[in-house]
Each structure stands twice: as structure tokens, then as C-alpha cells.
Amino acid sequence: MAGDGTTVQLVHALSAGGDPPEGHTVRRFHPLPAVEDTATERGFDVDQTNHSVVVDERVVVKWLTPPLALPQPAPEVFAHLTAVGFTATALPYAALTSRSPGGPEMLVALVTAYLPDARDGWEWCLDEAVAGRTAFAADLGRLAADLHVAMATPSPAFPGPVRTAGSGAGWAARAERALGEALALTGGEDGAWLAGRVETLSRAMEPLTRVSATPLIRIHGDLHVGQTLRWRDGYAVIDFDGNPTVSGADPFQPAARDLAQLGTSIEHVAQVAIKRREADPDETVRWASAARGMLLSAYRERLAARGGSALLDEALLGPFEIEQECRELIYAARHLPRWRYAPMGVLRGRFPGAVTTPSPFEENL
Template identity: 65%
Template sequence: MLSLGETPVTDREDTAVPRAGDGRTSAFLAALRSPVPPPFSLRRYLPLPDGPHQGEPAWQERGIDADQTNHSVVVGERVVVKWLTVPAPLPHPTLAAFAHLTEVGFRHTAPPYAALTVAGPSGTERLLALVTGYLPEARDGWEWCVDEAEAGRTAFATTLGRLAADLHLALATLPSTVGPSSTGPSTAALSAAALFGRAVGALGEALELTDGADGAWLRAHAGALEAELKPLAAAADHTTIRIHGDLHVGQILRWRDGYAVIDFDGNPTVAEAEPYQPAARDVAQLTTSLEHVAQVAIKRRGAAPSAAATWAATARETLLTAYRAGLRAGGRPELLDERLIGPFEIEQECRELIYSARHLPRWRYAPMGVLRTRFTEETT
């Protein structure tokens, strides 16, 4: 077992990560005040808040119930340490995002402080922990946005659209951004074919994994669903930027001083996803999450389906209007390819069904509710 100072930090996957209240996370933060010994490395972004220091009383620790894939510990109501339950090999998308967003001054996120990595015996480096600022009174979108849906309020969507635009304007300046000016026709055409093939593959997997009445409905609409995906095959000249990769309302915190986007780890359910994709990918996931919020409001809050559908449609259009305006104000309206939004939304619903079948069966009502509502409205 490796150690960092007096803190029992390890790179072994069979060792339990620190838990809230055991004092290890607070001790870890104190150890970061000193140089980090090999084989550990620390990438520093913004200065850590002062304290706790070694030898001083530890800050109080508590967990975050909503964090499921990994384990986050809030320390002293100032810092959040996300311990990866399985150390992730580098390169890791969060590290590049943290460095770049800090460099360009993007402030609509939890302040990134540091990332702890460790070099293994073979020389491979893995990510162990991410250290960010704590946002007081923060609630994620699966809470606050459902409240908005239940109340029928949509003004928030303007703020979300501007936030997404600001994020993409910042990420678009990351090196390796490519587009029509830097890719040849054959590369772009292959990229369009890859987008379409990936989406059709998601549809096929959703059809295979969804059973019962929902599966029958999907099979009956398979042709219509695939037709909705076809514009992807023709989008040979789309612009590609570094995207968030898992942008839904659950990644948007409403806190004491406003809104913040978090979690730049990428989509944990899509292993082959690349960090550089059309901006419309993020936009579509964000808009579909608004429709999922409407389904949650129906199921859990007793909202009328017609009212929830109207709320979702209004919130979606409000968000898109603000997003387009934000890109125009930043001088980059070409970042959004309108042709891709609808197809990516359909693909996202297929991926939600795949996620439900593999990890969370009770979630299936949300993507199925969206698809049934959308095709019912189109038929009407």
C-alpha cells in the first residue's frame, strides 16, 4: 500500500476509498500543503482555501448522497474531494478541462483546486482524486428543476442556455479543435458516417434491451426513429469542439450565488465517446434532460401530462434561444449545427433506455415517456 505523508491513500483498486467521517480526507488535504512524494503527482489549478494544516484539528467531513459512481466528501463546508472508486487511467478528460477553464477564466463551475494521480509499476499514471470548491446551498437539477416544472416556471432556461453557450465558447478554444477548415472532405464524410452509425447502433441496442409493452412500441416505431437519425449521415461539414460530454440538468447546480456546471468526466455509459464532438451533442442532452424532468414531475409530483409537455417544450425553446444568442454574442454562431439537435435527441433517448436496462430499470419510464409524447404530438 502506498501512502501520502501520514494519510492512507492508495492506488490499489481493492482498497476502500476514504469515507466521510473517518478523517482521511481532511488529513489528505492537510498533506497537500507540502510537496507530494513519488509515485504521487499533484496537478494544481487554483489555490486551496487556507487550512487545515498538519497538526491542526481536522475539518468536519460529510458525504454527498447524490454521488453514486464515485465517492465525494465535503470537508469543512469549503472543499469537496471526489475519490474515484476505481482509479482512472490517464489521459482523463477532467484534467484538461480543469486546466483550460482555469486558464481562460471560466467561473461558472466549482473552483478546481487539484487532481491527485499516481504512477503504477508499469509507468502508467492513474487518477485517484479530484479536489474542488464546495458551493453552499447547492442542489442539482433533478431537485431544483423538477420544482420549476411543478410550478410551471421556465425563466431559468434562459440562464441555462447562456451558461451552456459560455461553456462551449470557453471549451472551443482548447487545442485540437477541428472543423471544416482543418479537415479534408474524406475525414469529414467519415465523421458524419461515424455519427450516424453510432446512433443507429444505439437504437439497435435499445430495441434489443427493451422488453414488454415498451419494447413492442419501440419496434413498431423503429423505422420512424431511424428516419429521425438520418440527418447525421449528411452532416459532413460540422464543427467539432471539446464538449462537456455528459451535460444534463443533474450536472447543473443551483447554489447560493447562481448556477454552476460540474463533472467533466465524460459520459460513463459510453466508453467509445470522444471528447471532441459537435456542440449539438451537449445541447441535445441538455434539452432531453428537460423533457426527463417533465416526466419526473408527472410521476413523482402528480403534474398533468399535458401541462408538463407544454412546460418542457417552452423550456427547451427558451434554452435554445438563449444558447444561440450567447454564441452570437461570443462571435461563434457556427458552433451549433441545427441539423444535429433532433437526431442527437433521439439518440440520447436510446442511450437512456440502454442505461436503464443495464443499471437502473426504474428509470425507463422517463425516456419512454418522452418518446411516446414526441411521436404522439407529431402524429396529432
């Protein structure tokens, strides 16, 4: 797709205020910069499922491969963040959709700003781990807090952005299902380790059953360091497509779910540094603990400064972190087997004690 001129022609038409390709509809968020029909384009594949093209070093078009039936999270989140003035992201320009006769409307492409000198979080954060630097964590904490305050601000897209959950029973059931699926999909020595500690892991998630009421907002849904670019002008959070291991989940969730995933991703970076960069295990685990602590502290302080302290239910953090590690194991089993070492390293570090009584889940191994 990159190099055939299709992407340049699309961006040129949209920047000039023209019509999208026949059979397509465009939803605009911000005006595009002027782009000539002779502009350059190059491939820019940064994920495993879609295809992105950079046009004129200023615009990125992410072509959904294949297109996805609406509704999808990104267009609505783009509209909301635009309305409330949140700019710590790749500025959204447009969403391109299509509809065939008798078929559903499909999301074909997302058009955003290109961020110069941007580096993926799995790259820049790994460098921080190897160097032992932790100052970045405070920046990420403030970024996450700003995002959540923005998500909790009313807009035409989300007129009622804050809801209240009456009970955590549904979250507890979801977490137990994730644990059961992780056990079923994880074999070998790692599977045996999980089976031996299933009661311990279940107890760690048990506080979810005692939640009486907590605020719900439209969360990012897949917030990890890989979704935070470091670029020429700072940090940007990207990819509002939701968690790839969860289908049909309510997009309104506790803010703690995003924060838990972001915190555990720092621990995953430590595991990567140990395995891929031969970093000292003890020092790197201490680095992750310190960075995670700075992240949480900065998040709380920023949330309080912006009047949003009520958005964070601290009691949910620990259980959501364990559920997230289960989801990392599910992701590894389904999509990236070599990734399993990272969540297993985190879990082994958190629960090094004695093996517990085997559970009924063990029969799935």
C-alpha cells in the first residue's frame, strides 16, 4: 500500500477539504495540514495487525487490515478528546469509513499527526531500565492522570462520562475467568507453577468482590508503556483500540484498570532488560519497583491537583494487576508465545512462596 500513491491522494483530498473516495465517509476532528498530491509516503508499520503510512513526514494513515465493523472505540475517543482539549496524543485528524450495500459501516482508516523523532515505549523505556533512570515514571504518571481527567470531562461524544458501579462481582468473575484461561493456555513448568499457586492468585483478586461503589470512566483500555511515545516535544499516549484479550467489555471501567496495566508494564520492561540486555536481575527488579512507585505517586498527585482524586479506587489496583498478568499470559499463548517469560517473571517475583493446593483449573492443563 505504501508507495502506490493511494495514501497521498487520500490525505491531499482531505487536507484540501475535498471529498473522500467514492463509497467512503470521513469524520473530521482537526484540520489537516496542507499536503500536495506529489508528497512523499513511506511505510511505518508499528503494530502486528494494521498497516501505517507516513505522508509528507507530517501525517500518519493507519489502514485497518481488515476494516472493522463500527462501532469501534477510536473514533469516539478521538471526538471526545478533541472536544475537551486533550492534546497529549498524536493529534487526530479524521476517521475514514465505508459501507457496502446491505452491509455494516466499516472503519477503514484513522488519520493522525506524525510525531517527529518518536520512539515506541518498549524501546525508550528499555533504555531507561538498562541505565537505571526512573524520572520518566513521574512523567507517565502525570500523563495518565491528565488522560483520565480528560476522559471524565463531559463532551458531546460522552455527555455522561462518569458512572458508578454498584458491585465488583462482575469484575471478580471476569478476573477468575482470566485466571482460568491463563491456566488452560499455559503449559509446561510455567503451567505447573500457576496451578500450584492458583489459590494465592485468587485471593489476591478477591477484594474485587467487596467493591460497593466506584467511579467508572471511558478508559484507554490497553494502557502500557508501548502505547506511550516519547517524541521531540514530550510524551504522547496512542492507540485507543482496547485490550486485545478482552471482547465485549464495557468501555466504562475504573481508572485503576488503566493504571494497573501501566504499572505492570514497567515490570515487564524490567523482565525484557534482564532477558534481552543481560541487565542485573536484582538491580533491574529494584529499578522497576522504584519506577512503579514514582508512577503511582505522580499519578495520585496530579489527579489531586486537578480535582480528580475520587476517580482512583486504590483497593482495585492490586487485583487488577494480577488479572493483567493473566491477560498477558493469554496474549502470549494466542499471539506471541515468546512473550510468556515477562508476565511469568513478574508473577514469580511477586509470589515466590510455597505451592498452594491444586485447584480444579489444573485439569485444564
